[in-house]
Amino acid sequence: MKLVCPICGKTHDEPVQRCECGEPVEFERFTGEPYIGKSVWERFWDFWPVEPALEFSLGEGDTPLVKSGLGEELGVKLYLKNETVNPTWSFKDRGTFLAMSHALKAGYKTVGTVSTGNMAASVSAYASRFGLKAKILVSESASDEKLKAVSVYGGEVIRVHGDYGRLYFESLKLGERLGVYFMNSDNPFRIEGYKGIAFEIAEEISPDYVLIPTSSGGLFRGIAKGFIELHESGLIDDLPTLIAVQAEGCSPICRAFKEGKAKIERFENPKTIAKAIANPYPPSGNAVLRLMRDFGWSCVSVSDGEILEAQRKLAGEGLFVQPASATGIAALERLDLPRGAKVVSILTGSGLKTLKSAPQGGIKECPLEMLESCLR
Template sequence: MKKALFRCKTCGAEYDARKPVFRCSCGEPLDLVWDGSGIDHSQRCQAKRYSAFYPFEDEEWVPLGEGGTPLVEVKAFAAELGLADVRVKNESANPSWSFKDRGTAACVAHARALGYSRIGTVSTGNMAASVAAFGAAAGMETFILVKGDMAEEKMAPVAIYGVKLLRVQGAYDMLYSESLRLGEERGIYFMNSDVPFRAAGSRTISFEIAEDLGFSVPDWVVVPTSAGGNIRGIINGFEDLLKAGMTDRMPRFLCAQAAGCSPIATAFAAGAGKVTRFPSPHTIAHAIENPFPPSGNRTLSELRKYSSVAVSVSEEEIVKAQADMAHRGLFGQPGSCVPLACLRKAKAEGTVAEGQSAVLIMTGSGLKYTAAFAAHRLNWIDCSLEELGEKLK
């Protein structure tokens, strides 16, 4: 691993990235500082295509083909909203069916560079499967800590990778800090939701969006937000492109949350500089249900820096968005469909203007949470072979 830094944008503190530092001493998240840039157009996987943006040696990466996901133009949504262009970044095309693979790949490279043989994470689902997959590929002992109420249907797809899977009772946000403490004590690299290289891995989403648009920048990038690591990484990615002279401006960002768990949107609407714990969170969008996001404060400051916004939407709006996206061939888990619902609300309220462009980040596959089917009125027809001809009229 080459020399690089982690920097806290809140207090300005800097740390050597070649050491296991996961958070600033002030309590806020850290960002990768690295001057490298460049694109290998012969490669598709992020570990190869964008390796110049990272301080790792080639042998430190363990790629599984992450990245290179489709940016799908949806003319129907553009026409509905009166926008020039609406596209969906389909992150379900990653190896474990979610955007988490980007950050996991970068974290595993960092762990290997630092000499770790044991890795882990705290997750509600997507990150658990991602870390399990990459841990298996890297031959590393892997510990996955999940919420005490995680459904068995979500446990088995993680356990199949041969990891040590622990369902832990207690406050989920407290599990985050406790895992980092125990990881330091026991030599386990916990690549949680917003550690530096997890956020840094999400930068490649921005790189791919810009590339696919001919290095033009959309007016809006709409990101479903839980801990805040993904939206931080996407913002940093567009900053990298601007710094490298590959683009000429920054987009605005829409932090998309469910009303049933919206600590960032609530703080933003109140004009607050810090998030507070969201009381009694409950939403069908389980993947973004984090009542006290560790990158919440940073997300607020970044949104204001770039004249951006945070929006929350109801359960009904989320379910409708999921159905509407599926009817256009894009089946995302409920949290992945919150961006469409939030874009609709922002357009109706005049935040997003007529004729602008937007990219929606669809973070994970709808197959990740099949319990959501119960919220839809789905139907089918049973018939006999003899009746088939009649039914096909």
């Protein structure tokens, strides 16, 4: 299977991660047919670039698509794809599992990633599961407390002092030299793993719109490729409209999209409560712009106030998500979608990961003797 650069079109026979032009490469499109199977890996066996190492699976994927009443006021049929119930409680596990399957097969003994949040925990967990060593490079601002949920799995956590954006590219370069397989946010195997979200949605409904919290752009590219491959395989009739959602305080992709540019520019002084999508210079930004232009898709940015309100509304549906994961619902109000449209919003990660920033509800104090009146 060849890798191809979605921007300059150059093909690569070697398993590179990025093209000479600087853009992330991706696998050529797969076509195939579905099978009967318990896991999404088995049901869509034709569509993966490496054989999934099922003996090491933690049961990632196959997450619930939950019907929500939150679209009723707006007249749309809303579904929530709950990725917070993955093994490390974010969508990252799908991509990590597939990239790890490749690393194992290719003979690597050590893997790595650059992340301070969901992806760090995911790579740390799956490396241990696969019996590989992990080097987790985190930014200097990452707190010890936050890193507990990463180091607990056994991965080596390295806090790197210096420009975090440069670290991404340095890690790929050094990794290649040192034989450490870095599976960063737009690693081509990782992107393939995210296709499962599209496959599972298509098994249940034919969505008109899919709202995708977007930071590096890897998740957006994976879901896009999944739907495109289903379409090219004749398994779905129509492509849904994909909408990238960013936080206003860090929206390099939406800004470039609105200005009609082909390339993103670094977003200076990013500031948002949605930390998990606060990448000021997303490595897959140009690839996402290209997809939006080619398919007539779009980008919406939302304020922190709207994000918090959406987070609260989702909790009222029984789903507690991190702020980044609420952006899709925040975007819903900004979009003027046709009545009756079927809309899926991707809930990317668990609210337990950002418990500190969660709203503190009121607590009533009550002596046991007064319980009856407290309950009335």
